[in-house]
Amino acid sequence: MAYPLPMQPSIEKLNATRQSRMTQQIPLLPPDQKQTLLEGFHPDYKKGTMRELLLGANKGDKTPHELANLFEAFTATDPAQANLKCPDYDVDVLVIGGGGAGVSAALVAQAAGANVLLVTKLRVADANTTMAQGGIQAADKTNDSPAIHYLDVLGGGGYKNKPDLARALTYDAPAIIAWLEEMGVLFDKNADGTMQTIHGGGTSRKRMHTCRDYTGLEIMRCLKDEMLNCKVPVIEHNAATELVLDPDGRCCGAVLLDLENNRLRVVRAKATILATGGCGRLHVQGFPTSNHYGATADGLVLAYRAGAKLAFIDTIQYHPTGVAFPTQIVGQLITEKVRSVGAQLTNVEGNRFIYELETRDCTASAIIRECQERNLGVKTPTGDFGVWLDTPLIELLKGPGTIQKQLPAMYRQFINFGIDMTKEPILTYPTQHYQNGGILIDDKGETTVKGLYVAGEAAGGIHGRNRLMGNSLLDILVFGRRAGVAASQSALSIGVASQPRLSLDHAKKYNAMAKELGFPKDRKAPILLPDYRPEPYKGHFTFFECR
């Protein structure tokens, strides 16, 4: 037993209520109660946590301070230092980002005949895609359809989603699953090949396709292997710090910072795809995060300075079940699949307080309410609070061995710290998980800046104000492929004759505006990586002293 003594009486209460909870039904919340819950306890609604932007295409729109600080900042690299006259690379399509969206875009663009270059600031596959555990949605069963999936997506997103984007998402989904099967992705299947699909929060059909609880890892490593086989040129540990425009404002490449030798490089590209992911490492409102090390909203900053319009930047998704104990892994993800296969949420008294598979915004809010307003959270040794996720119940409901078979990554994560989740519950609290909004795209992945495409978490509009589980692994592939197709078509139609003049005037102008508006001089963006070092090391980013 790895739980400290003060936490154990609550575990006994939870054990005592287990039998009666097995048959307890909690209905879905009616719309008005759901809205009251969100307004009362969802962090997006907390006063004083956001501000209106002072400049750019979304001037006047609200966004969390942590994001606003990146838009209201000077450029991280000096535009005058980039040698625009002789670019280091000249390609048809530049893909920035090495997660699922970037790699699928690169694969498709190269297959269409384009010269592609993929750059990434960490390694290929060091991305949230790899960390996605729960599954991927697609309406491919006989009781389901893209239209039924569409309605689930819109309801989950508060009916604010861009209809053409949600339609593209659900329409392409079955073909994405077929593409992944072809690539050798090991979906959980029955002997006859039918998929073992399950529910996720907010789904009306069991359309969650899984690969144990390593779904994202399995998809990502197949994509990466395929990309290596196809010999797509890749440069790792190079971060984009600025987009390059031509005098007409069309995007034609990017400035890269090599993080290993601090050199700036320039890529000229006929089309550019941003697949830079989300912003968990900004730690909005001090929340821990389930995101990978590089989730610092770089793409949003670059696109915004180039003039692109953003959408839904005032809504962040907090995953209901981040780790609340042990302290070393606070904020890391406990996949929704744990609830999909039967685990229940209970408070310190061992009582349930919400139907576990409400949409994420709603479940997260209910956990916050339980801990903050009702004072029924379980206290950890560091003074934080959480609620139980009754995982031994899974083995009672689905048979012994289910956890090891279906949730091996989760089992490993906790047994590492001496907690056996087949016998003991695990403690959970919401964690910053997903950027619901991002750079506004159309259904081909193109932004309001010509020549600039976006795919994956960096894109905005698909999920409205709240994404459903399993729709992110789906959207990176749907819009990665769509952006790859559109960018390569656009690039190949330009032909070889015209070489645009490269300019960073937009970045220089942005700096001038930043100065005029009086932003702090040391506030620079993108930040590329979070800085977890203590004083006196903090803030001394060697890689910004570039040559």
Added chain:
Amino acid sequence: MQSAKGKVKEAECGERQADSGRVTIYLMGKPYQVPASLTIMRAMEETGYQFVRGAGCRGGFCGACATVFRTTDTYKLKVGLACQTVIQDGMYLAQLPFYPANKALYSLKDMKAAGELLVQLYPETMRCISCNSCTKICPQDIKVMDYVNAAIRGDIAKCADLSFNCVACGLCATRCPAEISQYHVGMLARRLFGSYILKRAPHTKQMVADIAARKFDPDLDTLTKASTDDLKARYAKREMEK
């Protein structure tokens, strides 16, 4: 302006610190005193390291932070992912953020479910001397030698199943006296299994055909044009699969 600034510092990387004294660890031979409850990754940051290599997901999935270490109580070489392993007093460690391993290039769609492909593309696999060093070092507790032996026998299914939890950190390849790149062999086996042995889902194929035949276009046309009130009413009336 950052209203929650104080809290940001505390929560920061999601790893909170219980007060439990300090211990000494040695980073590539150099001693540092750090708080006892930290993971290897956080402890290195505490000493002033900023990761460019050697950190990826920070959640135990990407394999970027493979670390080898020894402790004073045993001669044995130990390993762990830096983001998931708590430090111990006297820990003597180095990270292995990269280790060279050759990957075979192939066109999966032009292959077939032939077990001998595994050793044809990775002939060094046959050099396995069954020393089990790979299994002993795996931070994911995978039976690496067993899946290498499955590969030698041409058992694609077994090799795929046993290697499934691999995060490709590469530690197996560092220890192999036969110089095998085990994790690449596992990758090939899994892709062959998924693509050629696992049956394709008939319902997926059917749905792709139905969508190509535009079977659902009218429904989607209706929904994409529907008012929010109409959508809300439809949402409330959804039939939920049990």
